[in-house]
Amino acid sequence: MKKIVIFGSTGSIGTSLLNIIKNDQKNFKIELISANKNYKKLINQAKFFNVKNLIITDQNSFIKAKKKIKGKNINIYNDFTSFKKIFKNKKIDYTMSAITGFQGLKPTLDIIKFTDVIAIANKESIICGWNLIKKNLDKYKTKFIPVDSEHFSIWSLINKEKYKNFEKFYLTASGGPFRKLPLRKFNNITTKNALKHPNWSMGKKISIDSATMMNKVFEVIEAKKIFDLKYSQLEILIHPDSYLHAIVKFNNGLIKLLMHDTNMVIPIFNSLYSEDNNKIKSYPLNIKILNNLQLQKIDKIRFPIIKLLNKLTEIDSLFETVIVSANDNLVNKFLKNEIKFIDISKKLLKFTSLNEFQKFKKIKPVNVKQIEQLADYVSLKINTTSV
Structure with a gap:
């Protein structure tokens, strides 16, 4: 059985991963899950998957959780230093790091020593601390898999390449809820408007980042670091359907595209089964979208935040x-x-x-x-x- 750790198991990424494991429980043993405040959901997850180790970082939620599980055979901790005691010298097979915000950086760095594979869905960790992460990955010979759909797509396209013969990388963006909104109306955009993403169901923060196109700026920075590229090798293209996730142009003239349904379960599933030949249910090839990709260059007047890339x-x-x-x-x-x-x-x-x-x-x-x-x-x- 593969031993699994999930940081941020109550969020969308963590929940999706648990739903995948639910259908294949005989092959996985979840050793540790964590949450910030949502202790009720975390405890329910622990009971269902028979998880013996929990981390709840919010103090009030931690106290409430301790009372709720009193007498049960579950260990509960209040910070991430505890997993060093839990694992000591033994290695986990797979860790998902899906904690949001800067608080995800330190546990991501620290768990690398104890895991064979780490899948990272925390943007702040990669953007702000990639050189620290890379140092630990090399030191402990841990395999890294990016979970974000664009970066997973690039990773999938170039993963088997032996040499860096890449010319250009294209990340796609849907354009968000304001792709066609007249510019004169931007002054009156409300939070309700900005939270209505046309393709993805996401949290509030990332939905706003998608609407401003800041999320795509972050993804360019991540791609640059993860794949050791130059910013001149990266470009953003608008693709309204979010079906095409990445394009890689090689120096030998070949161009590879990667597409998948608008569903984060697909990159999560493939990060979990990266060495195995497992199947996932998905929709048939969407020929209608393929015949009309509607690829466009970014409009910097509509999305001025893209200018940040010139500052880097x-x-x-x-x-x-x-x-x-x-x-x-x-x-x-x-x-x-x-x-x-x-x-x-x-x-x-x-x-x-x-x-x-x-x-x-x-x-x-x-x-x-x-x-x-x-x-x-x-x-x-x-x-x-x-x-």
Whole structure:
């Protein structure tokens, strides 16, 4: 039986993974699952899958969970240092890291030592701490699989390639809810409008990032780091149906495309069974979409946040942490109706151009604490500075 760990098991990625395992329980033993506040769902998952180790990071939820499982044969912990005691010198077969936000970086780094394979669905970890992750992956000979549909698609297309003969990589974006909205109406976009993604069912934060196209900026940064590329090798194309996820053009003239249903279960399933020949139910080939991919270049007037890519340097730096933290706070302000939708892009571009933050383009991350402290500082500044 494969031993599994799931960080963030109550979220959409973690829940999807558990639904896959549910249909093949004889081949998997879930050793540890975690959540922040949703202790009731976590305990139900633990009972169903007979999981003996739980981590709940929110203190109040942890206390409530301890009372709820009292007398049951389940170990419950309040932080991620505990998994070092749980696993000691034994290795897990597969870990899914699906914790959202900066709090996912440290447990992602620490679990690498204890797992043969790690699938990462935490953008902040890859964007802000990839050089730290890569160092641990190499040190402990752990296999890494990206879970985001675009990056999994690229990984699938080039995974068997022995040489770096890649010329260009294209990531696709649906264009979100405002792909056709007249520009004169952008000033009146509400949170309700922005949360209505045409293709994907996602959380509030990522839905807003998709509407501004910030999510795609993040994905370009991730792809650059994961596959050791230059930004000039990456381009975003609008594809309204979200059926085509990535295109790779090779130096030998070949062009490969990867498509799959608009369903995150597919990359999650394939990350879990990356070495096995297992089947998943999916829809037949959609010829109608294939005959009309509607690929378009990004309109930078409609999506000005794309200009952030021009600010980035080729080295891994702390400037990426500045961008992530600033965007997090601006999206939060929009969700609270404190700023307009168009202000997210305007203020982010202006804030990241401040001289105070330009120096971070030359500073490479050295540890998690440094990244977390900078993120907190940026959060403070953006909430106290007029931009």
